[in-house]
Amino acid sequence: MDWTRILTNVAGEIIAPTTAAYALAAIGLNIHFGLTGLLNMGQAGFMLLGAYGFAIATIAGWPIWAAALVAIAAAAVFALVLGIPTLKLRGDYLAIVTIAAAEIVRLIGRSTALTSLTGASSGLRGDSYKATFQALSPLPDGTTDIGPFSYSNNFSNSWWIRIVAWAVVALACLFVFLLIRSPWGRVLKGIREDEDAVRSLGKSVYAYKMQSLVLGGVIGALAGIIYVLPRAVQPDSMGRPMTFFVWTILLLGGAATVFGPVLGSIVFWAGLMLIKSVMRDGIPDTVMSTGQIEQLGWVIVGVTLMLLVIFRPQGVLGDKKELAINVR
Amino acid sequence: MSAEQTGHDFRTTAARDLQHVHRKPGAVKPDAILVADDVTRHFGGIAAVDVAHLEVQRNAITALIGPNGAGKTTLFNLMTGFDRPSSGRWTFEGAPLAGVSAARVARSGMVRTFQLTKALNRMTVIENMRLGATHQPGENLFAALVPSLWRPREKEITAQAEELLARFKLETKRDDFAGSLSGGQRKLLEMARALMSRPTMIMLDEPMAGVNPALTQSLLGHIQALRDEGTTVLFVEHDMHMVRHISDWVVVMAEGRIVAEGPPESVMKDPAVIDAYLGAHHDTDLGDDSLLEDDVPPRTREGQS
Numbered sequence: 001m002d003w004t005r006i007l008t009n010v011a012g013e014i015i016a017p018t019t020a021a022y023a024l025a026a027i028g029l030n031i032h033f034g035l036t037g038l039l040n041m042g043q044a045g046f047m048l049l050g051a052y053g054f055a056i057a058t059i060a061g062w063p064i065w066a067a068a069l070v071a072i073a074a075a076a077v078f079a080l081v082l083g084i085p086t087l088k089l090r091g092d093y094l095a096i097v098t099i100a101a102a103e104i105v106r107l108i109g110r111s112t113a114l115t116s117l118t119g120a121s122s123g124l125r126g127d128s129y130k131a132t133f134q135a136l137s138p139l140p141d142g143t144t145d146i147g148p149f150s151y152s153n154n155f156s157n158s159w160w161i162r163i164v165a166w167a168v169v170a171l172a173c174l175f176v177f178l179l180i181r182s183p184w185g186r187v188l189k190g191i192r193e194d195e196d197a198v199r200s201l202g203k204s205v206y207a208y209k210m211q212s213l214v215l216g217g218v219i220g221a222l223a224g225i226i227y228v229l230p231r232a233v234q235p236d237s238m239g240r241p242m243t244f245f246v247w248t249i250l251l252l253g254g255a256a257t258v259f260g261p262v263l264g265s266i267v268f269w270a271g272l273m274l275i276k277s278v279m280r281d282g283i284p285d286t287v288m289s290t291g292q293i294e295q296l297g298w299v300i301v302g303v304t305l306m307l308l309v310i311f312r313p314q315g316v317l318g319d320k321k322e323l324a325i326n327v328r
Numbered sequence: 329m330s331a332e333q334t335g336h337d338f339r340t341t342a343a344r345d346l347q348h349v350h351r352k353p354g355a356v357k358p359d360a361i362l363v364a365d366d367v368t369r370h371f372g373g374i375a376a377v378d379v380a381h382l383e384v385q386r387n388a389i390t391a392l393i394g395p396n397g398a399g400k401t402t403l404f405n406l407m408t409g410f411d412r413p414s415s416g417r418w419t420f421e422g423a424p425l426a427g428v429s430a431a432r433v434a435r436s437g438m439v440r441t442f443q444l445t446k447a448l449n450r451m452t453v454i455e456n457m458r459l460g461a462t463h464q465p466g467e468n469l470f471a472a473l474v475p476s477l478w479r480p481r482e483k484e485i486t487a488q489a490e491e492l493l494a495r496f497k498l499e500t501k502r503d504d505f506a507g508s509l510s511g512g513q514r515k516l517l518e519m520a521r522a523l524m525s526r527p528t529m530i531m532l533d534e535p536m537a538g539v540n541p542a543l544t545q546s547l548l549g550h551i552q553a554l555r556d557e558g559t560t561v562l563f564v565e566h567d568m569h570m571v572r573h574i575s576d577w578v579v580v581m582a583e584g585r586i587v588a589e590g591p592p593e594s595v596m597k598d599p600a601v602i603d604a605y606l607g608a609h610h611d612t613d614l615g616d617d618s619l620l621e622d623d624v625p626p627r628t629r630e631g632q633s
Contacts, residue, residue: 178473183458183466183482190448190459196410197446197518201460202434202525203467211469 006277008148013269015149017157020165021047021227022269026250026261027172028219034255035185036212037192039095042082043220044242045102048235049074050221051228052109056117058129064136067129068225075221078105079214087209102243109235124233126156133229134160157230165226169262172219177258188212189256248305254315263316268301275300338556342388342576349577351590351598354381361386361529361560362407362438367416369402369584376402377413378584384529389551389561391571391592394581395604400564401443403581404533408440409433421528435462437528443537443564447514449507453498456506456517457489458482460524485524492520496550512539516547523554530554532563536570548574572596580604 013019025043032038053071058064082101086094108114110121118124137160139153152158179185187208190198195205224238245268253264276297283293314320345358360383369377377399384390392400405411407418409430417426420438434440448456458464464485465471466478493499496516501509506517515535522530535551536544544567552574555561565571571578571592578595580588582604588595595601 175473178475179469182472182475183464183478184469184472186451186455186459187467189451189455193448193450194446196430196442197448198459199410199430200408200434200440200442200446201521202431202439202462203459204429204431215469 001278001281004148006274006281009277010270010274012149013273014266015162015166016269017161017165017226017230019265019269020162020169021223022246022249023169023223023262023265024165024172024226025220025223025246026253026265027169027176028216028223029246029250030176030255030257030261031179031188031212031216031219033250034257034260035180035188035192036209037091038087038209038213038216039091040098040213040216041095041243041247042098042100042102043216043246044238044240045098045105046075046078046217046220047224047227047242048102048105048109048233048238049078050224051233051238052118052124053221054225055124055129055228055233058132059124064132067132068222071221071225072218075217076214079217080210083210083213087206087213099240099243103240106235106239118235119233121236123235126228126230126232129233130156130229133164134158161226161229165229168222168226172222173258173262180256180258184208251309251315252305254318257315257317257319260315260317267316271304272297272301338387338558339552339576342385342555346385346388346577346591349385349589351588351594353586353589355383355589357383357385359386360384362418362420362562364407364418365416367403367406367418368414369399369406369411370414375584377406379403379416379581379586382579382586384560384562385577386560387555387558388576389555389563389574390577390579391575392562392564392579392581393566393568393571394587397583398581398604399584400581401533402584404440404531404564407433408438408531410440434525434527437525438531439522439525439527439529440531441515441518441522441533441535443533445511445514445518445538447506447509447517449505451506452503453493453501453506453509453517454486454489454503456521457493457524458485460521461485461488462525489524492523496520497546512543515539516543519547519550527559529560529562532561534564534566536565536567544570568596 025047028046029040029043032040050071053074054067057067057070062070078101082094082097086097109118112120114120134154137154137158139160141154143150143152144159151162154160187198187203190203191205191208199205227238249264249268250261251264252268253260253262276293279288279293279297280290288296349355349357362382362384364379364382367377367379368375392403394400402411406413406416407425409425409428409432413426417424419425420433420436423436425433425436428436448459451459464478464481466475466482471477490499490502493502496519498513498516498520501513506514509517515538519532519535532551535547539547548570551561551563555576575592578590578592579586580595580598580601587600587604588598590598
């Protein structure tokens with residue numbers, strides 16, 4: 001078994017743009033669930049909307065900041081549309097509506113009626129919207145090797161994407177760090193615990209829940225942009241499984257913590273890579289084909305996560321004391 | 329009437345003002361802070377609340393009593409915007425409140441507590457208290473990002489919270505999670521939290537339920553102290569000892585209607601109250617302290633037969 005290669009692959013996952021995108025999406029979900037107790041089961045919908053908004057606006061010739069604003073606005077409107085009818089109801093309704101709405105976004109995106117705009121099920125090619133982002137890069141063209149990692153400076157799966165993606169994640173962490181300790185965050189936590197109590201203290205619960213939904217959704221849209229920058233916009237790769245991965249990452253790292261989503265994403269993707277690489281090397285082709293190993297990898301990750309949720313429900317960074325108290 | 333008056337004055341004023349009020353349902357009060365008219369709430373075919381007229385005297389402790397299912401809590405929910413009435417209108421300090429959201433009712437100065445305590449379990453006691461405060465600019469999303477905008481107010485809030493915690497003997501629990509408190513302590517915390525906004529009127533839904541006898545006495549003291557500082561108190565309670573002991577005025581509800589009103593000593597002798605409420609123990613004094621001992625009611629029944 002070639003451990004150097006395996007560990008290099010695993011370490012590569014730690015800094016991968018995809019890991020950053022998922023961390024960012026989980027930070028958004030953390031505002032929904034960890035802080036406010038909103039059950040958003042459609043985070044992938046926000047991500048896909050962000051990706052479409054950014055890509056379509058760029059293809060239309062808009063500058064990068066305008067394209068990013070389009071993504072943000074799309075997510076904000078989506079959150080408002082979802083929130084207006086459901087945030088006055090009990091939490092479960094939001095879960096049902098968001099999971100359905102995310103599917104609607106995906107199905108509309110892949111419908112042939114919109115081929116000219118969204119590329120239908122084949123999606124939008126990365127080359128068609130990457131140019132403005134790559135043009136912003138101050139790095140010289142070429143390839144840079146740092147340690148065992150060798151990536152292009154600017155093109156596709158580049159160092160430039162890694163720098164920007166993790167910078168955005170760091171900013172989002174700072175943002176959540178400030179909010180979580182502020183009186184605003186305190187109201188959200190109160191709503192998570194008991195919204196009637198917060199209402200009786202004179203706070204407009206509905207307005208706070210709406211702010212939380214919009215904010216988390218907008219962060220989700222930014223995650224969507226980062227997710228599609230090194231690849232293409234593929235509606236079918238941003239469906240329900242993506243939402244569940246984001247949830248897994250959040251619970252793995254620890255909800256209601258600042259760095260939980262980041263750590264969760266790193267552990268999730270590096271762990272998956274480790275399991276798959278070891279099995280690919282260790283299990284001969286005669287026993288299992290590559291495709292089967294791929295699937296077994298997911299099974300093992302799933303079982304590990306189940307064990308983790310059972311034996312350490314607060315996640316890696318969560319506060320044991322905070323979770324030990326029964327919610328009545 | 330100014331808040332600078334001493335506590336004793338509020339107590340005697342309440343007693344004096346209420347002395348000449350008619351002892352009948354819907355009586356007009358000399359200085360009513362809350363006035364409700366024709367408030368009804370139907371659940372299916374049942375009228376849970378059907379109140380023709382109710383006035384609550386300012387700066388007094390008013391008890392709302394009645395058998396289970398009389399509509400007391402429903403009336404509370406309606407007045408505070410937690411439930412919508414089938415019909416009716418009411419004013420608080422002259423401002424109409426029908427159709428106003430619960431949050432705005434609270435901001436207008438009428439704050440309530442709940443029968444089933446709503447301590448925010450996974451927040452610390454001090455955070456629970458801080459949440460009760462008003463005028464914290466940091467509760468705005470954008471201001472929240474700039475600590476210098478809300479730190480000064482946060483300091484004031486914390487000082488106020490610590491003072492209240494000390495008064496309610498919760499200061500040692502300051503940094504504990506609210507979920508780790510006992511049931512009685514949670515009741516205290518909820519009441520203290522409601523006081524953070526310095527309400528003009530506080531509505532307590534069964535403040536004594538689940539509180540151990542040792543705490544009861546101090547809780548009674550707290551409620552009287554509130555009145556003495558100029559806060560109007562309206563509370564729902566089943567504990568007749570407490571009702572008799574601290575209330576200036578008692579309103580009795582049965583089957584959604586107000587059936588009697590009066591000072592505690594006389595209202596318990598009202599035939600309508602005896603009919604509606606007292607049932608089997610109609611010739612026992614509900615405020616009789618000896619009733620608090622568990623073994624008394626059966627013996628009384630023996631004595632009757």
